[in-house]
Amino acid sequence: MTEKIVQSDPDCIFCKIVAGLIPSKVVYQDEELFVFNDIHPWAPVHFLVIPKMHIPSMAQIGPEHAGLLGRMMTLAPQLAVQEGCNPYPDGGFRMLCNTGAQGGQEVHHLHIHVMGGPRPWLKG
Ligand code: 5GP
Ligand code: ZN
Numbered sequence: 209m210t211e212k213i214v215q216s217d218p219d220c221i222f223c224k225i226v227a228g229l230i231p232s233k234v235v236y237q238d239e240e241l242f243v244f245n246d247i248h249p250w251a252p253v254h255f256l257v258i259p260k261m262h263i264p265s266m267a268q269i270g271p272e273h274a275g276l277l278g279r280m281m282t283l284a285p286q287l288a289v290q291e292g293c294n295p296y297p298d299g300g301f302r303m304l305c306n307t308g309a310q311g312g313q314e315v316h317h318l319h320i321h322v323m324g325g326p327r328p329w330l331k332g
Contacts (some may be wrong), residue, residue: 217262225274226260236287239278243287250332252324253291255303257284263318271313293324299326302332306311 216223224230232244235255244252257280263269269277273305281303288301301324306313323332 209300217317220262220315220317222256222315222319223262226258233308234257236283237289238278241283243283246321248282249323249330251302251323251327251329253288254321254323255287255291256319256321257287258319264316264320265313266305269318280320284320288322288324291324294326304332 216227221230225232226242232247234244237260240258240260241257243255243257247254255280261274263273266283284303285301289295293299293301301322302329304321304323305319306321323329
């Protein structure tokens, strides 16, 4: 299945969150990225880093997205500490990116889960 990259998909729940049509607990945003708390957290800290642009998954990522992905990856550790993850190495956090049905992806707008805080966690 080939899915086109569009700026925003009116049927996408995360595009609606970016547009403010669905409320969320916003952690951070800038011109191209949006970060908000997961509605069903697995861990004491659990937020999602997404591009504002509707990219369905990692399967649509090409070399032209290197900068965007780099920004998502480098923002995550900063926000993890800000949101209450304990310092590395005794603390730390998990970054996870489910891709496609067999990869466990439920929402088809690219997102990186960032989870942390004291264990036990609900999952993972
Ligand atoms: P996936 O399984 O696609 O990797 O993860 C999707 C995540 O989005 C899930 O952890 C789920 O709890 C979260 N999620 C789904 N709908 C909403 C919503 O409306 N608001 C927020 N904040 N999170 C959502
Ligand atoms: Zn979307």
